[in-house]
Structure formats: structure tokens, C-alpha cells
Amino acid sequence: MHELIYFDSPGYAEPIRFCLEISQVPWKNTTVDWDGYLALKNSGELPWGFLPILKTPQGTLAESNALVRYAAAVAGLEPEDLFVRGKVDELIELMNGWRADFSPTFYIDDLDEKIAARKALFAEDGKVHLGLLDLEKIYTASATGWLAGTEDMTLADVQAFMNVFMMFSGQFDGIDATMLQPYPGLLKFHDFMANDERVKAYYDYEDELRWVFKPGAFATK
Ligand SMILES: N[C@@H](CCC(=O)N[C@@H](CS)C(=O)NCC(=O)O)C(=O)O
Structure with a gap:
């Protein structure tokens, strides 16, 4: 199961969400408010201290551009050529x-x-x-x-x-x-x-x- 964690706004996460949605992988859209963000940050779960992050079966990914390229590849939106x-x-x-x-x-x-x-x-x-x-x-x-x-x-x-x-x-x-x-x-x-x-x-x-x-x-x- 993949889990994307971000604020509710589109912000840095919207293209990642869309790619996951049209992919065949099961995923969970978890949204947090500012307090939820701080709790995650203080727990050490955010590699660079920012959202979004994507939890994958192999571990957590940070940085929205890395996430979106990963999600697009999973969704078949990255060309082979x-x-x-x-x-x-x-x-x-x-x-x-x-x-x-x-x-x-x-x-x-x-x-x-x-x-x-x-x-x-x-x-x-x-x-x-x-x-x-x-x-x-x-x-x-x-x-x-x-x-x-x-x-x-x-x-x-x-x-x-x-x-x-x-x-x-x-x-x-x-x-x-x-x-x-x-x-x-x-x-x-x-x-x-x-x-x-x-x-x-x-x-x-x-x-x-x-x-x-x-x-x-x-x-x-
Ligand atoms: N380079 C990061 C930036 C992400 C970013 O700035 N996220 C903001 C929310 S839109 C954040 O987590 N802000 C928390 C803070 O500024 O403490 C990425 O692309 O994932």
C-alpha cells in the first residue's frame, strides 16, 4: 500500500495524487493540518522536514519532484523512449x-x-x-x-x-x-x-x- 501525506490543498501534491489515482496501485490519500504536520516533523518521519512524502512498501520518499516522477512511472505516464x-x-x-x-x-x-x-x-x-x-x-x-x-x-x-x-x-x-x-x-x-x-x-x-x-x-x- 502506498500512502501520500500532504496538506489538503493541491500545492506540491496534486500531480502526485492524480498519477497514483490513475495507476493500478492501491494508495491512500492522507491529509494533515498544520498540527498534524508538526507532529510528523517532530516524530522524525519527514526526511527533510517537509511535506509531501510518499510511503511505499520499500520505504519513504521525499521531495515532490521525486515523488511525481515515481508516481508517473507507476502510472505509465513516463515514456519508454x-x-x-x-x-x-x-x-x-x-x-x-x-x-x-x-x-x-x-x-x-x-x-x-x-x-x-x-x-x-x-x-x-x-x-x-x-x-x-x-x-x-x-x-x-x-x-x-x-x-x-x-x-x-x-x-x-x-x-x-x-x-x-x-x-x-x-x-x-x-x-x-x-x-x-x-x-x-x-x-x-x-x-x-x-x-x-x-x-x-x-x-x-x-x-x-x-x-x-x-x-x-x-x-x-
Ligand atoms: N522541496 C520540497 C518543498 C515542499 C514544501 O515546501 N512543503 C511545504 C508545504 S507546501 C511544507 O512542508 N512547509 C512546512 C514548513 O515550511 O515548515 C518539495 O518539493 O517537496
Whole structure:
């Protein structure tokens, strides 16, 4: 039995959860609040002191990127062909690049400063904006719709879908759904992924944050 432990939010865990869900392995989604996190940390169960962790029959894994690659391999979302797998990794590192710029904004205490830092990431020369444009170009150029040009979903598609659209749920000060409108190609990618049967089945319930993963979430009325 595999057990993923994280907070309830999508955060660093959502793509891992989805991969485990569509895999054939039995798994348990354990969520904790801050006190639960501290209890785990104090018990020494967290290799680097952070969540998420994944308990596997062989032991515990830490670091979300390691977890997601493991879960994707288990789910068959890691291509066999090493060049194609390289392409998938290239896309994932593109996203990790802007995540590295986004994450420090969590630690800005002053709200106005935090919002300004996030707006700057969406400005003309902002790292997130440039990353979103790259992703949009890649989606538009794909003959199959899948980002790595594969015949079916890979980890690149899962990471892109979840990490991009999660940003616009309203949980992050300074970022809202209207900021997606300048990226029509990304909105098409959203349609493509949200209507995939596996994704649709996984999000077939109401959730305060996960509405962003549902078909039509960003359609303008
Ligand atoms: N590099 C880690 C970072 C994970 C991380 O920052 N987790 C946050 C929750 S989103 C955490 O555990 N924070 C606890 C703390 O800051 O003490 C990973 O990718 O797994």
C-alpha cells in the first residue's frame, strides 16, 4: 500500500495524487493540518522536514519532484523512449524554473509587497509570463495535443495542467482567473486536459480550490 501525506490543498501534491489515482496501485490519500504536520516533523518521519512524502512498501520518499516522477512511472505516464522522456523532463524543468521564482513570494509578509512581487512575475518580462508563453507555444505546436507530442498523456501534461491552473484558483493574493485571458492557447490546453476522461473522473466533485480543473472553468460568460 502506498500512502501520500500532504496538506489538503493541491500545492506540491496534486500531480502526485492524480498519477497514483490513475495507476493500478492501491494508495491512500492522507491529509494533515498544520498540527498534524508538526507532529510528523517532530516524530522524525519527514526526511527533510517537509511535506509531501510518499510511503511505499520499500520505504519513504521525499521531495515532490521525486515523488511525481515515481508516481508517473507507476502510472505509465513516463515514456519508454529516452528522447521523448527527455522532452517530458525539459517541460517539467521549464515549470520548475518559474515555480522557483514564485515560491519565495509565499514568504513575503507585507500583503502589498507580496501582490507587487506576483504582478511582476506576470509583467512583460516576468518569469511566469514568459514561461506561460513558452508553454502555450509548445501546446499550439503539438500535432497530438499532448505537450511532448506523444500519442497519450505524459507527466508533462499532468504537471502543466495542474501547476498552471492551480495558480488561478483565487487562493494566491494578487492572482486571479482574469489573468489567464491573454493566453488563449493555454485556455485551449485547459479544455483539452479538463475533458480528458481520466481528469474529468478525478474531479467529479465540488471543491473550493479544485474548480480550476473542471471543464469550462475559465470560459468567459
Ligand atoms: N522541496 C520540497 C518543498 C515542499 C514544501 O515546501 N512543503 C511545504 C508545504 S507546501 C511544507 O512542508 N512547509 C512546512 C514548513 O515550511 O515548515 C518539495 O518539493 O517537496
